[in-house]
Amino acid sequence: MNFIELATQRSSVRNFATIPVEKEKLLQVLEAARIAPSAANFQPWQFIVITEPELLRLIYPLYPREWLRSAPIIIVALGDHSKGWHRGKDDKDYTEIDLAIAIDHMTLAATELGLGTCWICNFDTEKLMDFFNLPDNMEPIALIPVGYPGVMKKPVKIRKSLEQIVLWNDFEV
Numbered sequence: 001m002n003f004i005e006l007a008t009q010r011s012s013v014r015n016f017a018t019i020p021v022e023k024e025k026l027l028q029v030l031e032a033a034r035i036a037p038s039a040a041n042f043q044p045w046q047f048i049v050i051t052e053p054e055l056l057r058l059i060y061p062l063y064p065r066e067w068l069r070s071a072p073i074i075i076v077a078l079g080d081h082s083k084g085w086h087r088g089k090d091d092k093d094y095t096e097i098d099l100a101i102a103i104d105h106m107t108l109a110a111t112e113l114g115l116g117t118c119w120i121c122n123f124d125t126e127k128l129m130d131f132f133n134l135p136d137n138m139e140p141i142a143l144i145p146v147g148y149p150g151v152m153k154k155p156v157k158i159r160k161s162l163e164q165i166v167l168w169n170d171f172e173v
Contacts, residue, residue, distance in 0.1 A: 001112070006108055006111060006112055007108065008157070009111055010107055010108055010111040010117075011116075011154070011155050011157070012117070012118040012119065012155070013116025013117060013118055013145075013147075013149045013150075013152065014065075014067040014118055014152065015067055015070055015149065015150035015151065015152040016070040016071050016072060016116065016145065016147035016148060016149065016150050017070075017147065017148040017149065017150040017151075018070075018072075019147070019148040020072060021072055021073055021115060021146060021147055021148065025110075025113045025115060026049070026073065026146065028109055028113060029075075029106050029109045029110045029113070029115070029146065030047065030049070030075075030106070031109075032105040032106050032108070032109035033045070033047060033102040033103070033105055033106045034102075035105070036098075036101045036102035036104075036105040037098075037101060038085070038094075038098035038101065038102070039084070039085035039094040039097070039098055040085040042083055042084060042085050042098070043083075043098070044079055044080040044081070044082075044083040044084035044085075044095045044098055044099070045077065045078060045079060045080065045095075045098065045099050045102055046078045046080060046138070047075050047076065047077055047078065048075070048076040048078065048132060049073065049075050050073065050074045050075070050076065051072070051073050056071070056072075056074060058131065059074055059076075059128075059131075059143070061124075062123045062124045062127055062128055062131075062143070063120050063122065063123040063124075063143060068120075068145060070147070070150060071145030071146065071147050072146075072147045073145065073146040073147060074143055074144065074145050074146070075106070075143070075144040075145075075146060076128065076132075076140055076142075076143055076144075077099055077102070077103055077140070077141050077142040077143075077144060078099075078134070078138045078139065078140055078141065079095040079096055079098075079099045079138070079139045079141045080095065080137055080138055081093060081095050081137045081138075081139060082137035083095075083137075084098060085098070095139070096139075096141055099141050099142075100141075103119060103141075103142055103144060106144060107119065107144070110146055114148065115146055115147065115148060115149075116146070116147060116148065116149035117144050117145065117146050118144070118145050119142055119144060120142060120143040120144070120145070121141070121142050121143075123140075123143055125139070125140050128140045
């Protein structure tokens with residue numbers, strides 16, 4: 001499939017099948033993050049891959065939605081603020097932007113492999129930091145559940161038109 005088809009097919013999966021994810025596929029998803037671009041190529045990220053059922057049970061309460069319990073894998077995406085590129089003029093930290101690019105690479109790679117993902121940012125970051133004993137420079141940015149999609153209604157994607165989002169200097173759409 002071409003890129004536009006892939007990007008259109010990707011959606012947030014909130015129900016996972018009980019099918020185990022092959023390690024080769026998980027490694028391909030992680031490889032997509034590894035090769036993602038970052039500002040000044042600093043790659044200010046790390047990923048914790050949780051597959052053990054006991055550890056998963058301890059993570060679920062950090063985002064207490066019942067559907068998350070169906071995820072066989074959760075990837076914790078960490079931004080390392082001590083390694084991120086900072087813009088000189090105003091010291092803007094690009095760690096979160098870089099990590100967002102890496103996460104997007106992962107979600108698209110997962111989709112291409114027939115896997116589902118969801119991007120979760122509304123979780124208890126303090127408890128997660130305590131759980132993994134993370135230093136202050138390592139910020140948990142997102143939880144990414146990964147697995148084969150279960151039965152769910154296909155979401156209807158409503159997107160703005162190009163005319164609504166693109167400002168042209170001297171062209172018209």
